[in-house]
Amino acid sequence: MTQSHHPALDAAQRRRLANAIRFLAIDGVEAAKSGHPGMPMGMADLAEVLWRDYYKHNPSNPKWPDRDRFVVSNGHGSMLHYAALHLAGYDLPVQELKNFRQLHSKTAGHPEFGITPGVETTTGPLGQGIANAVGLALAEKLLAARYNKDGFNIVDHRTFVFLGDGCLMEGISHEACSLAGVFGLNKLVAYYDDNGISIDGHVEGWFRDDTAARFKAYGWHVIGPIDGHDVAAIAAATQEALAQRDKPTLIIARTQIGWGSPNKVGTEEVHGAALGAAEVAATRAALGWEHAPFEIPDDIRAAWDARPAGAAKEAAWNALFADYAAKYPLEADEFKRTQAGHLPKTWLKTAQDLIAGARSVTAAVATRKSSQVALETLVPQMPELLGGSADLTGSNLTAAKASASFHNVGAVGNYVSYGVREFGMAAIMNGVALHGGFIPYGGTFAVFSDYMRNGMRMSALMKQRVIYVLTHDSIGLGEDGPTHQPVEHAAALRCIPNLDVWRPCDALETAVAWKAAVERHEGPAALLLSRQNLPQQKSTDASADLIARGGYVLSESELPLNVVIIATGSEVSLAIAAQTQLAALGIGARVVSMPSTNVFDRQDAAYRASVLPKGTPRVAVEAATSDSWWKYIGTDGGFVGMSSFGESAPAPVLYEHFGITCAHIVKTAQAVVEAHVSTPAIELSTN
Numbered sequence: 033m034t035q036s037h038h039p040a041l042d043a044a045q046r047r048r049l050a051n052a053i054r055f056l057a058i059d060g061v062e063a064a065k066s067g068h069p070g071m072p073m074g075m076a077d078l079a080e081v082l083w084r085d086y087y088k089h090n091p092s093n094p095k096w097p098d099r100d101r102f103v104v105s106n107g108h109g110s111m112l113h114y115a116a117l118h119l120a121g122y123d124l125p126v127q128e129l130k131n132f133r134q135l136h137s138k139t140a141g142h143p144e145f146g147i148t149p150g151v152e153t154t155t156g157p158l159g160q161g162i163a164n165a166v167g168l169a170l171a172e173k174l175l176a177a178r179y180n181k182d183g184f185n186i187v188d189h190r191t192f193v194f195l196g197d198g199c200l201m202e203g204i205s206h207e208a209c210s211l212a213g214v215f216g217l218n219k220l221v222a223y224y225d226d227n228g229i230s231i232d233g234h235v236e237g238w239f240r241d242d243t244a245a246r247f248k249a250y251g252w253h254v255i256g257p258i259d260g261h262d263v264a265a266i267a268a269a270t271q272e273a274l275a276q277r278d279k280p281t282l283i284i285a286r287t288q289i290g291w292g293s294p295n296k297v298g299t300e301e302v303h304g305a306a307l308g309a310a311e312v313a314a315t316r317a318a319l320g321w322e323h324a325p326f327e328i329p330d331d332i333r334a335a336w337d338a339r340p341a342g343a344a345k346e347a348a349w350n351a352l353f354a355d356y357a358a359k360y361p362l363e364a365d366e367f368k369r370t371q372a373g374h375l376p377k378t379w380l381k382t383a384q385d386l387i388a389g390a391r392s393v394t395a396a397v398a399t400r401k402s403s404q405v406a407l408e409t410l411v412p413q414m415p416e417l418l419g420g421s422a423d424l425t426g427s428n429l430t431a432a433k434a435s436a437s438f439h440n441v442g443a444v445g446n447y448v449s450y451g452v453r454e455f456g457m458a459a460i461m462n463g464v465a466l467h468g469g470f471i472p473y474g475g476t477f478a479v480f481s482d483y484m485r486n487g488m489r490m491s492a493l494m495k496q497r498v499i500y501v502l503t504h505d506s507i508g509l510g511e512d513g514p515t516h517q518p519v520e521h522a523a524a525l526r527c528i529p530n531l532d533v534w535r536p537c538d539a540l541e542t543a544v545a546w547k548a549a550v551e552r553h554e555g556p557a558a559l560l561l562s563r564q565n566l567p568q569q570k571s572t573d574a575s576a577d578l579i580a581r582g583g584y585v586l587s588e589s590e591l592p593l594n595v596v597i598i599a600t601g602s603e604v605s606l607a608i609a610a611q612t613q614l615a616a617l618g619i620g621a622r623v624v625s626m627p628s629t630n631v632f633d634r635q636d637a638a639y640r641a642s643v644l645p646k647g648t649p650r651v652a653v654e655a656a657t658s659d660s661w662w663k664y665i666g667t668d669g670g671f672v673g674m675s676s677f678g679e680s681a682p683a684p685v686l687y688e689h690f691g692i693t694c695a696h697i698v699k700t701a702q703a704v705v706e707a708h709v710s711t712p713a714i715e716l717s718t719n
């Protein structure tokens with residue numbers, strides 16, 4: 033049973049439709065003199081069958097909530113996606129295909145979310161696309177369980193993904209596909225481009241997995257190998273996949289990279305380079321394609337046009353949703369609100385409760401615990417929060433009382449145990465965020481942010497609201513030792529563009545960090561949280577707004593100002609103690625708490641100068657490397673922190689050992705003040 037509204041075509045006619053993809057890709061790459069023709073030529077027949085007969089989408093509204101999702105995990109094959117989008121009738125005119133890979137075109141080198149209508153996620157880093165697809169399918173399953181009612185399957189769509197050898201070689205595909213099997217994501221259908229080629233040549237020398245056995249072991253339904261150029265076989269495999277009720281499907285499709293090119297087919301040569309004029313001509317002749325570059329005959333255009341069928345499908349869904357909304361108005365409102373990414377109407381009150389609750393804390397509390405307390409306020413009020421941890425729930429404190437674990441088919445849940453799979457978790461959270469309906473957050477130890485770093489980078493690049501809860505944020509975690517003690521991670525995370533890193537010092541700063549992360553529509557946040565208890569700092573009614581600026585004067589000097597001490601997180605209380613001791617020595621010190629350098633850097637110049645006055649020497653204090661701090665303290669500033677890996681010992685012993693102490697801050701401040709006072713003016717030579 034195909035869903036096509038087009039008349040049945042024979043295999044030769046369908047081959048022509050697939051060849052339209054092939055030649056748009058060939059000619060696009062030729063025009064750019066850069067790109068990857070091999071994959072589009074190899075997977076064109078798969079795309080033709082999937083897109084024309086099964087893929088549920090409406091080119092006129094790429095954001096229709098119940099559309100199927102399509103991901104090209106082997107993102108170097110971007111021209112296949114662009115060609116299909118163009119042919120199906122998306123707002124991607126042929127001029128854009130001619131501008132492949134050029135500045136500000138809608139056809140970037142690899143598919144990019146937010147640039148090209150119909151592209152669901154940014155791919156290119158191999159393996160992450162399939163993990164994003166797992167996230168997309170997970171979101172669908174969770175939303176279906178939550179919102180569907182008898183006779184009202186308002187959430188009922190599939191996630192189709194193309195992937196290649198490279199995606200399967202990458203370790204992240206193991207993490208994500210293993211979870212997809214556990215979760216029984218039966219609406220996930222992956223087409224593996226089994227062409228035996230990657231960049232270095234025939235893969236036997238580096239990739240000999242029994243992929244079918246591997247995926248069966250994950251609990252997937254595996255089909256094939258099939259002939260990836262045989263339309264009937266592709267259709268049969270797809271129908272078998274769509275019939276699965278409790279397993280994701282992998283269709284192993286044997287293809288030839290560069291299919292159609294007489295001299296380059298089946299070779300790595302065609303993976304990532306233009307065919308060249310002679311071979312393009314030879315391919316045109318071999319396939320009987322007589323059309324000029326970028327010219328598509330009307331009958332082929334008509335056969336590809338998915339707009340009428342897509343509009344009809346969306347209209348049917350809109351009617352269903354209208355009936356649903358009449359019967360279940362609360363659910364419908366919540367569905368629409370969360371799909372749009374809007375916060376609940378009660379958000380202002382929730383945020384006030386969050387801040388007020390944090391301000392009422394007096395005891396010393398670890399910021400990971402304060403984060404959990406924040407979640408106790410947020411989770412019951414925000415069904416869109418989808419929590420989780422990479423097997424460290426009891427350490428990350430990412431579960432609230434209202435967190436309900438999602439385990440399998442049909443289960444309603446708002447908490448995912450990702451297992452020990454940090455990178456998989458990050459990329460799955462990206463897929464969940466991209467799907468819509470959720471704000472995902474997930475925890476691990478801060479030191480393992482390296483494991484998921486490229487996933488975090490992709491959240492930032494795609495401007496997705498994903499919240500990373502990174503606990504055990506310094507040597508303050510103590511006895512687990514240097515393997516578990518982050519040293520360079522704060523600096524490394526802060527330099528990812530569009531990732532807001534927060535390292536709060538107490539319950540109030542933690543609450544403000546959560547508020548900022550949840551309110552941030554345009555990107556991810558990382559919360560660096562302590563394992564050890566931290567004292568509460570003084571606050572006023574103005575504090576929350578000041579904290580939200582990323583850096584602020586926490587404690588002003590009572591003496592004329594000699595030095596500014598900038599501190600974050602667990603070291604803020606040391607700076608406050610040093611301020612008192614410096615005052616006793618006659619040195620006026622101001623303490624600036626800087627929970628987020630990224631947010632502080634976005635403040636206007638006047639505000640920044642009011643916090644860090646020009647000409648006053650500065651000392652930064654952070655139990656981490658100094659790399660984040662030179663831009664604030666200058667080369668003549670002082671730094672108290674780490675310059676090596678940590679050690680295994682109780683935390684107080686380590687703070688002493690590494691000199692991250694009140695006494696050392698005092699000494700460092702004294703030294704920079706003295707150097708500042710005694711610095712003579714430099715005589716400049718005039719010749």
Ligand SMILES: Cc1ncc(C[n+]2csc(CCOP(=O)(O)OP(=O)(O)O)c2C)c(N)n1
Pocket residue numbers: 070071106108156157158159195196197198199202225227229230231289303
């Ligand atoms: C994480 C990552 N590492 C390396 C690359 C560079 N790269 C792009 S394609 C490719 C080979 C992919 O082989 P395969 O998936 O079999 O693609 P095919 O040549 O069959 O199209 C490599 C190494 C990348 N894009 N992402």
Ligand SMILES: [Mg+2]
Pocket residue numbers: 196197198225226227228229230
């Ligand atoms: Mg390959």
